[in-house]
Amino acid sequence: MKICPNCNANLSDETIFCTVCGTAVNSVKPVQPQQAPPQASQPTPQAYTAPAQPSYAPAVDPYDHTADFDQKDISDNKVIAMLVYLLGVVGVLIALIGSQSSAYVAFHVRQALKFLVVETLVGIITVFLCWTFIVPIAASIFLVVLLVIKIICFFDICSGKAKEPAIIREFKFLR
Numbered sequence: 001m002k003i004c005p006n007c008n009a010n011l012s013d014e015t016i017f018c019t020v021c022g023t024a025v026n027s028v029k030p031v032q033p034q035q036a037p038p039q040a041s042q043p044t045p046q047a048y049t050a051p052a053q054p055s056y057a058p059a060v061d062p063y064d065h066t067a068d069f070d071q072k073d074i075s076d077n078k079v080i081a082m083l084v085y086l087l088g089v090v091g092v093l094i095a096l097i098g099s100q101s102s103a104y105v106a107f108h109v110r111q112a113l114k115f116l117v118v119e120t121l122v123g124i125i126t127v128f129l130c131w132t133f134i135v136p137i138a139a140s141i142f143l144v145v146l147l148v149i150k151i152i153c154f155f156d157i158c159s160g161k162a163k164e165p166a167i168i169r170e171f172k173f174l175r
Helices: 071-076 080-089 090-097 101-126 133-156
Strands: none
Touching: 071 080, 071 133, 080 090, 080 101, 080 133, 090 101, 101 133
């Protein structure tokens, strides 16, 4: 009787390859029957070590400028910044008169001015191309989208954030 040197399996004397692991056993001497086969050594359990987790930097929104402003400035001027999006031109004028020294309000005034310029351009294009059927419909849909973005900006101000609005941030004027 032979014993496989690799996996310690009991094999017959005629076996050339181990039937369990496939190791060549032709050079192994047969074991005498009166001897007990050596016990397979139990592998020592090793402590499980979790693979090292890569350290990721937190995702940073490049359009979020909240960290650029003082928290006191934000909390003192939230209401005035909200008026910018709610009242349009009148809100911009109130913000410019009411809070001239606030960088937070100035940021939102710039964003609101971008809205006003885009809305004015869309209105002019719509007036000149009103004879087409599709332009007034597309313009009205676009103005509704802008209204939704203004509402999102309003709620961002409620939470004390200063984010550039989604579509408006693509227009690079009024930085």
